[in-house]
Amino acid sequence: MTCKRSLVRRSAAVAAAGAAALVLAACGGDGDGSAGHGDHNAPASSSASASASASASASASASQGQHNAADVAFAKGMIPHHRQAVEMAGLAPDRARSAEVRKLAVDIKKAQGPEIKTLSGWLTSWGEEVPAEGAMDHSSHGMGGMMTAEEMNRLEDASGKAFDTAFMEMMIKHHEGAVEMAKTEQSDGAHGPAKKMAGEIITSQSAEIEQMNQLLGKD
Incomplete structure (x- = not known):
């Protein structure tokens, strides 16, 4: 009986450890996904900033020296x-x-x-x-x-x-x-x-x- 209980406990512990690992993996996946999403946004933000800068530069050029x-x-x-x-x-x-x-x-x-x-x-x-x-x-x-x-x-x-x-x-x-x-x-x-x-x-x-x-x- 004692042996059987040990086996059950071990099985439960293994199952709990596996579940925890899955949760951590899922969290890590979400984190990676967020990071990836953030990386995706970074170029877009940079592109928008560059576009605004170019627009401002063009405007300044038009007022200062365009002919x-x-x-x-x-x-x-x-x-x-x-x-x-x-x-x-x-x-x-x-x-x-x-x-x-x-x-x-x-x-x-x-x-x-x-x-x-x-x-x-x-x-x-x-x-x-x-x-x-x-x-x-x-x-x-x-x-x-x-x-x-x-x-x-x-x-x-x-x-x-x-x-x-x-x-x-x-x-x-x-x-x-x-x-x-x-x-x-x-x-x-x-x-x-x-x-x-x-x-x-x-x-x-x-x-x-x-x-x-x-x-x-x-x-």
Whole structure:
């Protein structure tokens, strides 16, 4: 009887040990499964983080330096355009009779000279060629209100009231071309600072057009 009871006890102990082992295995399996699940989540979390970072980087890039072909065309066209306006304004001190025309010429040089430097800096940073100094190649006349060589010679030869009238009539045409170029940049460009400059050109040169029309009406 004692032997039989020992065998029963041993069997029960073995069974209990086996059950415990199964429980531990099951727990371990769950733990492994959780770990595996966690590992599965880790790349997804990392991927989401990388995606958010890339998105933020792209957004920063867009606001700080992104540009397109319209921006390049705007800069390359506006540089010679501004240079010609500055050249025209440079004729005023020795030729203009009207103090208002002389003041207008000073304002034009003061505004457009720094813009030429800014536009040139953008082109350089974009790896683009800056139009050469004196490259108002007259193949571009008629584009954006650019004066022809003949018109520039006529303005240079004028003085007094004749200069004032010719200067304002030509500059109105010139400004109207710049405003159209600036409107194209605002609608098609991607570079924030260039679009901002375009807006400033539209505002300032439209005001000067109105001023010159009024001055012409007074004569």
